[in-house]
Amino acid sequence: MSFERLLASERALVEAALARLLPDEATWPQRLHRAMRHAVLGGGKRVRPILVRLAHRAAGGDPDLVTDAACGLELIHTYSLVHDDLPAMDDDVLRRGRPTVHVAFDEATAILVGDALLAEGLLLLASRPPGEQLAVRRARAAALVAAAVSSRGMVGGQAEDIDSAVDDESAEDGARRLERIHRHKTGCLLQAAVEVGAVLAGAGPELEARFTAFGSELGLAFQIADDILDATASAGELGKSPGKDHAAGKLTYVTLYGLEGARRRLAELEARLAAAAQAIEGEGGELAALAAFVCRRRS
Amino acid sequence: MSFERLLASERALVEAALARLLPDEATWPQRLHRAMRHAVLGGGKRVRPILVRLAHRAAGGDPDLVTDAACGLELIHTYSLVHDDLPAMDDDVLRRGRPTVHVAFDEATAILVGDALLAEGLLLLASRPPGEQLAVRRARAAALVAAAVSSRGMVGGQAEDIDSAVDDESAEDGARRLERIHRHKTGCLLQAAVEVGAVLAGAGPELEARFTAFGSELGLAFQIADDILDATASAGELGKSPGKDHAAGKLTYVTLYGLEGARRRLAELEARLAAAAQAIEGEGGELAALAAFVCRRRS
Numbered sequence: 001m002s003f004e005r006l007l008a009s010e011r012a013l014v015e016a017a018l019a020r021l022l023p024d025e026a027t028w029p030q031r032l033h034r035a036m037r038h039a040v041l042g043g044g045k046r047v048r049p050i051l052v053r054l055a056h057r058a059a060g061g062d063p064d065l066v067t068d069a070a071c072g073l074e075l076i077h078t079y080s081l082v083h084d085d086l087p088a089m090d091d092d093v094l095r096r097g098r099p100t101v102h103v104a105f106d107e108a109t110a111i112l113v114g115d116a117l118l119a120e121g122l123l124l125l126a127s128r129p130p131g132e133q134l135a136v137r138r139a140r141a142a143a144l145v146a147a148a149v150s151s152r153g154m155v156g157g158q159a160e161d162i163d164s165a166v167d168d169e170s171a172e173d174g175a176r177r178l179e180r181i182h183r184h185k186t187g188c189l190l191q192a193a194v195e196v197g198a199v200l201a202g203a204g205p206e207l208e209a210r211f212t213a214f215g216s217e218l219g220l221a222f223q224i225a226d227d228i229l230d231a232t233a234s235a236g237e238l239g240k241s242p243g244k245d246h247a248a249g250k251l252t253y254v255t256l257y258g259l260e261g262a263r264r265r266l267a268e269l270e271a272r273l274a275a276a277a278q279a280i281e282g283e284g285g286e287l288a289a290l291a292a293f294v295c296r297r298r299s
Numbered sequence: 300m301s302f303e304r305l306l307a308s309e310r311a312l313v314e315a316a317l318a319r320l321l322p323d324e325a326t327w328p329q330r331l332h333r334a335m336r337h338a339v340l341g342g343g344k345r346v347r348p349i350l351v352r353l354a355h356r357a358a359g360g361d362p363d364l365v366t367d368a369a370c371g372l373e374l375i376h377t378y379s380l381v382h383d384d385l386p387a388m389d390d391d392v393l394r395r396g397r398p399t400v401h402v403a404f405d406e407a408t409a410i411l412v413g414d415a416l417l418a419e420g421l422l423l424l425a426s427r428p429p430g431e432q433l434a435v436r437r438a439r440a441a442a443l444v445a446a447a448v449s450s451r452g453m454v455g456g457q458a459e460d461i462d463s464a465v466d467d468e469s470a471e472d473g474a475r476r477l478e479r480i481h482r483h484k485t486g487c488l489l490q491a492a493v494e495v496g497a498v499l500a501g502a503g504p505e506l507e508a509r510f511t512a513f514g515s516e517l518g519l520a521f522q523i524a525d526d527i528l529d530a531t532a533s534a535g536e537l538g539k540s541p542g543k544d545h546a547a548g549k550l551t552y553v554t555l556y557g558l559e560g561a562r563r564r565l566a567e568l569e570a571r572l573a574a575a576a577q578a579i580e581g582e583g584g585e586l587a588a589l590a591a592f593v594c595r596r597r598s
Contacts, residue, residue, distance in 0.1 A: 023450060028479075032450050032458040083414060088406035107387035111410065112458050115382060115417065116450035122421045123445035126438050135435040139425050142441055146422035151322060151331050151415035159331040159411050180327075 003289040010053065014046045017067045018074060021124065035105045035113045036120075040078045043096040047222070047294065048073040048193040054286045055197025055211060065129050066200050069141060072124030073193050076149055079117035080158070080189075082110055089162060122146060129200070141196045148192035157184025161250070171256070178251045179220070186226070187219025194218065207280075214276040214287060221269040222294050227252040228262050233299065270295040302588040309352065313345045316366045317373060320423065334404045334412045335419075339377045342395040346521070346593065347372040347492040353585045354496025354510060364428050365499050368440060371423030372492050375448055378416035379457070379488075381409055388461060421445060428499070440495045447491035456483025460549070470555070477550045478519070485525070486518025493517065506579075513575040513586060520568040521593050526551040527561050532598065569594040 018040055023033045052070035053063035063070075085092040085100040086107065093103050102110035125142040147153060161181045194215030198208050231254040253262040270292065277288035317339055322332045351369035352362035384391040384399040385406065392402050401409035424441040446452060460480045493514030497507050530553040552561040569591065576587035 027451070029450065029455045029458045031462070032455060036450060079414075083410055086407075086410065088410060108385075108461050109458065111382055111385065111387060112450075112454050114414070115378075115448075116454040118414065118417055119421075119445050119449045119452075119454065122418075122425075123442055123449060126421075126425060126442040126445060132435050135438045136431050139434045139438040139441070142438065143422055143425040146418050146425060149414075150418045150422060151328065151335060151411075152326070153418075155411050155415040155418065156328045156331060159328045159408065162407050163330070 003286070003293070006286070006289075007050070007293065010050045011046050013067065014049045014053075014071065014074065015041070017049075017071050021068060021071050022075075022120075031105070032109065032112060032116065035101055035109050036116060038098070038104055039082050039101050039113050039117065040075060042098045044074070044078070045297070045299075046074060047290075048077050048189065051190065051193040051215075051218075051290065052197040052200075054290055055194045055215075056201050057197075058281045058285065058287055059198045059201035059203045059207065059211070061197075061201030066197065068128035069125050069138075069196065069200060070193075072121040072128070073145065073189065073196065075117045075121035075124070076145065077189060079114040079121065080149070080154060082117065083114040084158065086110055089158075118149070125196070134200075137200050137202060141199050144195055144199065145189075145192045148188040153184055153188035154186075157181050157186070157188070161185055174251055175256055178253065178256055181251070182220055182223040182253075183216075186223040187216065190219035190222055191215030210276070210279050214273065214280060214291075217269055217273050217276055218291055218294060221266060221273060221291070224253045224262055224266045224269065225295055225297055227254050228259065228266065229297075229299065230254070231259060266295055302585070302592070305585070306349070306589075306592065309349045310345050312366065313348045313352075313370065313373065314340070316348075316370050320367060320370050321374075321419075330404070331408065331411060331415065334400055334408050335415060337397070337403055338381050338400050338412050338416065339374060341397045343373070343377075344596075344598075345373060346589075347376050347488065350489065350492040350514075350517075350589065351496045351499075353589060354493045354514075355500050356496075357580045357584065357586055358497040358500035358502045358506065358510070360496070360500030365496065367427035368424050368437075368495065368499060369492075371420040371427070372444065372488065372495065374416045374420035374423070375444065376488060378413040378420065379448070379453060381416065382413040383457065385409055388457075417448070424495070433499075436499050436501060440498050443494055443498065444488075444491045447487040452483055452487035453485075456480050456485070456487070460484055473550055474555055477552065477555055480550070481519060481522040481552075482515075485522040486515065489518035489521055490514035509575070509578050513572065513579060513590075516568055516572050516575055517590055517593060520565060520572060520590065523552045523561055523565045523568065524594055524596055526553050527558065527565065528596075528598065529553070530558060565594055 022037055022040060025034045025037060027033055049070035052066055052073060056066045057063045081095060082101050084090050085095055086102055093100055101113050122142055122145065125145055126138060149155060191212065194211050195208065198211040203211065230252065253265065257265065273291035274288050277285060277291055281287055321336055321339060324333045324336060326332055348369035351365055351372060355365045356362045380394060381400050383389050384394055385401055391399055393399065400412050421441055424444055425437060448454060490511065493510045494507065497510040529551065552564065556564065572590035573587050576584060576590055580586055
């Protein structure tokens with residue numbers, strides 16, 4: 001099976017699992033559950049749950065045992081999108097090609113949808129896969145993801161990012177700050193996805209460290225690719241409003257290094273990622289293919 | 300030691316633990332951590348962490364081993380207050396006698412403070428107390444609290460509550476709806492606090508069921524007391540703006556049953572709570588005293 005076909009089949013599998021795991025629209029409170037399904041089931045690349053599954057397989061586990069936990073990470077990722085899109089944050093009206101939750105429903109509902117998706121995601125991580133003999137791995141995975149989205153992780157990156165439009169600083173400070181924002185805002189959860197795959201397979205510390213190294217570089221690559229797309233793609237390609245970060249005067253890899261500079265940094269990262277993947281799975285494995293996909297994506 | 304003195308000493312202990320567990324103001328991102336500490340360390344009754352500790356002792360455990368996990372519940376409770384106070388929700392400017400987070404900082408920061416406190420609270424529950432031999436209890440406690448604040452729990456209650464000002468319905472439907480809102484919005488997390496205390500002590504199913512019964516009634520009693528206070532107390536006594544629910548035409552026990560009717564229901568619940576506490580700890584124990592405190596509180 002080519003990697004494109006593997007990716008398509010992974011996506012379909014994750015999509016079906018998400019539809020099964022989310023409370024249905026007939027369950028109280030109906031409107032909130034409708035809004036949660038609107039937020040989650042509207043497409044998306046599903047990179048994080050696929051990462052959990054592929055990392056789990058690379059660490060010697062059966063990916064079908066961790067699909068529910070993997071979906072927990074997608075719910076948490078979606079919570080962060082719903083809150084980032086709020087009027088008080090990025091004030092965005094389009095996401096994954098559809099109206100954002102506060103536009104399709106209302107602002108209060110969008111806040112609650114995000115809150116509920118974060119709780120639901122961590123609930124899945126703390127409870128799946130079931131069984132007392134897996135509790136050590138499960139508690140570790142839940143703690144690892146909670147830390148990754150904490151104030152020292154994803155939420156901290158977002159907090160610094162919303163300040164970044166107003167500050168005046170040297171180019172050197174700006175570069176350091178940009179990398180810190182990106183490593184936290186996007187990198188922490190992507191890295192956690194890779195680590196969760198390994199932890200749930202019972203990887204020892206030495207193997208786990210190799211997954212951590214791969215996940216850390218992948219997170220940064222993902223965000224640089226995002227900045228390049230924000231500066232170059234159309235709304236139709238992106239499924240969200242492009243050029244906003246640029247227009248808002250926000251720090252991005254493109255505003256800081258120029259388009260060519262950002263592309264060069266991404267190419268360097270892709271090479272480092274290939275080496276990090278090889279240290280885990282040998283030559284030409286799934287993680288290397290996924291890293292190449294992340295670096296070369298068009299949407 | 301009288302129960303009042305026990306309560307004061309419990310509160311001081313929880314307060315010190317919260318100050319220790321929250322990232323300090325010198326830790327990146329500094330402004331977010333300042334806002335988190337503003338939200339959490341501004342007073343409060345600390346009913347939930349005290350409940351965890353007292354329930355843990357009543358189930359045969361050492362309360363000092365579960366202080367950190369107990370504080371996790373207070374962080375989660377505080378997250379719900381910070382988000383409820385947002386302009387798009389209850390739009391409140393005063394909480395625990397101080398400006399709400401979106402007033403003292405800004406709206407985006409208040410959203411992120413809530414998000415970070417929820418993650419931090421579940422991180423504490425998934426990771427404390429440490430030790431592989433406690434992982435089964437820890438994973439269970441984290442899952443139980445995550446479910447309690449999910450869309451089928453606390454967040455669901457809040458979602459229905461923000462709709463309740465606009466609906467027109469029969470008194471009977473209103474009463475059913477009010478109890479459902481209260482049981483979810485306030486009751487689920489209070490019940491979870493009691494259950495976490497028992498679960499972390501390794502209580503078996505039969506004993507745990509008695510804690511659940513006590514916690515369930517306690518949550519409802521707490522909310523009826525809250526409605527009575529909202530209708531009768533001053534801002535100085537409450538540390539928040541009183542009468543708002545009433546003025547907004549929201550369903551409360553007072554608007555539905557009148558002040559005397561609400562007080563009668565609360566007295567009935569207090570008697571049921573005393574019996575439920577006795578089934579756990581015998582005559583005159585700490586849980587019974589805590590229940591009486593919740594039913595008779597003046598702020």
